[in-house]
Amino acid sequence: MSSKYQQTVLSLLFALHYFFYLHVQSAKRPKCKCISRISLIKGKTARETLMEKGLWEEVSKKYPYNPMAKFLQTGDEGMTNDADMSYYGVISIGTPPQSFKVIFDTGSSNLWVPSVYCSSQACQNHVKFNPSQSSTFKWGNQPLSIHYGTGSMTGRLGYDTVSVGGLSVNQQIFGISQTEATFMSYMVADGILGLAFPSIAASGATPVFDNMMSQGLVSQNLFSVYLSSNSAEGSVVSFGDIESSYYTGQITWIPLTSETYWQVSMDSVTINGNVVACNGGCQAIIDTGTTWIVGPNRDISNINSMVGFTPNQYGQNSLNCGNLASTPEITFTLNGNAFTLPATAYTTQSSYGCVTGFGNGGSDQLWILGDVFIRQYYSIFDRQNNRVGLAQAV
Incomplete structure (x- = not known):
């Protein structure tokens, strides 16, 4: 057998061995589904x-x-x-x-x-x-x-x-x-x-x-949530992906203060530039499992009163839907970043008026930013970097 022929055979055998090695290693690696x-x-x-x-x-x-x-x-x-x-x-x-x-x-x-x-x-x-x-x-x-x-x-x-x-x-x-x-x-x-x-x-x-x-x-160690504000359908949770079609503008990243819930620092809650709650700072949790925005009883009562909600016979607070145009926005400042909700975002229309999206949560200085907030802001839950991303939902 000639030296040139031997070299060719050895090269082929090496190539086959290397191909087999790559195939085995690839099989060992988890297959990632991007979305x-x-x-x-x-x-x-x-x-x-x-x-x-x-x-x-x-x-x-x-x-x-x-x-x-x-x-x-x-x-x-x-x-x-x-x-x-x-x-x-x-x-x-x-x-x-x-x-x-x-x-x-x-x-x-x-x-x-x-x-x-x-x-x-x-x-x-x-x-x-x-x-x-x-x-x-x-x-x-x-x-x-x-x-x-x-x-x-x-x-x-x-x-x-x-x-x-x-x-x-x-x-x-x-x-x-x-x-x-x-x-x-x-x-x-x-x-x-x-x-x-x-x-x-x-x-x-x-x-x-x-x-x-x-x-x-998952291709990324994060998941994201879009809650449609227009109908019962159209909302999604996406694992491993940030979907640009569900938000506009830039994503604001907020570091977590606790690796338990998706908890962040909140600086204040303001109406027309005036602090109405969380004066001096508090903690807030981004929670898809709560419909309302929930906070300390006194703060929530003050907010509901300031924007014109009054108790109704169903044990909720409501206002005349015709007054929404003059009902003020409410701003939540998280880690130095302002996130504003118009009245249409924090009220729900029903047969007996527009109902508040704010609920009493007790005396503890802890807030839950539930679906009322998430409908307004596309939310990304990033486990890789222990942070939450928020962007204006479309």
């Missing part, structure tokens, strides 16, 4: 359903409404509240997939759904997960207990494939409810998918987005 988009539907909140039935006053006395409950937790029990959750999307769990409507909640960290082992009335009104019908399901070793402002859910933890917008998250830990508070019967969604940090997850469960990141399912 995963889930459509969100704006459904009726539990409050709205109960008000339509004339039951809100009665039920809220039995199950006191406390929107701050999930942010004033003790121990390792993540807390949330459901009376004003309204945006939900569809995910699936198991093999073959079982579908569920869930709230994508940046104010909590656990995924849980009702199960066939739950006999509570709330479970009877929702789709229930059946572990025996999934070939990929495995039971965990821990119980799960999550406390709510209006009750609690208890159950067990299990592992299964969870599909979110085409992304398949393997061996995702999630809660399988065995009891649920009666109040939760009025939720449109079946369960909740928490998108806050692992540090507040009940029973130390790894959140869904953390597994998306570790399994290489």
